[in-house]
Amino acid sequence: MWNEESDWIGSFDSQLARLAECRMCSRDRGERPDATGMDLEVLEVAEEGSYGRVFRCLDIHTGALVTMKQITMVRLSQGVPAPIIREVSLLKELHHANIVKLLRVGLTENRYVNLVFEHLDYDLHHFIVNRGYPKDALTVKSFMYQILSAVAYCHSLKVLHRDLKPSNVLIDHSKRLIKLADFRLAGEFADDLLYTEKLGTSWYRAPEILCDSRQYSTQIDLWSVGCIFAEMVIGQPLVQAINCRDELEGIFKLLGTPTEETWPGITKLMPNLHIYYPKFDALGLETFVTDLEPSGLNLLSMMLCLDPSRRISAEAALKHAYFIDVNYVSLLLL
């Protein structure tokens, strides 16, 4: 009996030992971790975040560049943090050309979870800021089509991304290929109070969330995509282009302060609306988003629609006239 118990415990510990085989030690900020146990050579620290750090690495076996996200596990009373579990589990099931690939998951000292992703050259934020926004109208259209394809796929699996913004849109430069990344906040359609306060970067946040609605759905991602669309065209965040004290005021100046007629349910959702916000007349998208062809502006207006129930879906957006000249074959071959 004792031996059997010992065997089980031994088996349990040996499996954990294999999981924690990686000998990475990095308690000092900035010190390069030893990724030998994960067959990776760390090249540089790419990013520091509240959740952990991101490293650019070389895969020792394939010679390929990869990105490793190292997430610190704290608060032992809760076990492995839910956001880690959710992100990994979701990425394991999302198989789409326009969604970043999670190559493998490793552990270090039962303290870090290491997520190894395929590497892409840069993100859309850097593309806009450093290389000049894509003035080429065809590039904008191609990028938009790929983003919407990925979003439509997620929504068909009942997954909301919830944090779409240029820095979460990765670009393979040579192929002009787009991949969505960072699914930490992603989840199924649900009233997820736990993450509401962290939900999305404010510039790309849908008005129903800014109004503190707890009832939101796929439409929040479409609003974010609309903001990305506008930003690619004008070279800066759309809300930043408007003189306003907060994002909601900027939206209302742009599209007009909502009424029960333009957004049914708004007076219940935000009873004090007219106390906090004047009644703005719409300046109109065309005032700020110049140099976009009429069908593009039409599609943008359907994404940046105040009323979530009237906002276009990703599936429908892909069929919009704006994309009529997108070369499907070349997209599929990417």
Next chain:
Amino acid sequence: MSFDSSNHPISPDLYCSEVTSEVIHLDSDDEALKFNVLWGDSDHDDSDDESILLNLLESEHNQVQEQTKFLGQQLRKKTWLINAREEAINWILKVHAYYSFKPETAYLSVDYFNRFLLSHTFTQDKAWPLQLLSVTCLSLAAKMEESKVPLLLDLQVIESRFLFKPKTVQRMELLVMASLKWRLRTITPFDFVHLFISKLLCSASTWGDLSYIVSLVSDVIIRTCLVMDFLEFSPSTIAAAALLWVTNQCVDDKKSYCLHKNISIEMVKKCYKLMKQKLIIRRSELYWPKISQLLPRSPTCVLDHAAAMQESSDAHKL
């Protein structure tokens, strides 16, 4: 334990069930789980629901192939494990009810539990490994599905024979996730219920209370977790059979219909028949025990209980 009620003399209730079973002659292809390339299928409509359903079925197909397909066969070789598994699942369902978790959380907990059993062996005379596995699977499912997740110690308040330290549970969490290849986002029958209801109903007004139907279907689905024989059925099949079971008890509707051409009608019939046979499925009252029966009598009792369990768990320090 469940037993087959089909040997009983024919009764009015059973007769009604026999009659309703005739309704399940769905006019459709009998091809099992035929999948169409989304763009290549010129027959299907362009509705978002159709797209969602196709993607769900494809994901389900991918998952089922490497998951619980053979668990039922393996379990039958170990009688003691059948009983231990049922006891563990009952524990999961009690904690699930205590915290009013979603139905999905219960189903996922059992799914992780089953999948882990496939890849690991347990010795018969030790109870604590299965208890640790139960706590771990419930914790992981709650983290996947719930907005608020209780602390690891709080999950073990109800009828736990052992009390595991958070550190121990975390290590087990990592082991389970690695064993399941971090694939915790499992397709469940609940993913299909609303889609099937929208296909089944001519109009919402024909049903008195849609949420009540969903509640009954959810209850049936969770009960299937307790019966090992349901392991051979895919989540979409269980969802379809559970919905037909619930609605045919409520309404005598002989109209033929097809939920989806990619779902095997034969498997749905077989699953439905199993639901008829298993008493656990046919019980009329909802499964959940009354919450008041599970509430601790006082905080002091909780502390005493925890202290007693702590002594037990010390003996099993890893």
